[in-house]
Amino acid sequence: MGAGESKEEKKEATASEVASTALAVGASVGLAAGAIYALLGSGSSNSVSNENENKKMMRAPGKNGETMPRDDFEDNPKGYFRDLRKGK
Numbered sequence: 001m002g003a004g005e006s007k008e009e010k011k012e013a014t015a016s017e018v019a020s021t022a023l024a025v026g027a028s029v030g031l032a033a034g035a036i037y038a039l040l041g042s043g044s045s046n047s048v049s050n051e052n053e054n055k056k057m058m059r060a061p062g063k064n065g066e067t068m069p070r071d072d073f074e075d076n077p078k079g080y081f082r083d084l085r086k087g088k
Helices: 007-039 047-051 070-074 076-088
Strands: 057-059 067-069
Touching: 047 057, 057 070, 070 076
Parallel strands: none
Antiparallel strands: 057 067
């Protein structure tokens, strides 16, 4: 303890230092996690998925809300429904 410093003042200073250190560590971890997520993206590295991102999408008929490229359906709707009935 320094001259004129009480035990109570010393405890307050130590608690304050611990809190600020914990806050700094938490912020650093959060920033690191954010940077990693930004670098890796959403994890969508599937090339088919990347091709479909630039196409207009629609809900796939008969597939409970799944989506599909609109062009694929419009090019051959008869074939789409035939394959749907066959279970492809």
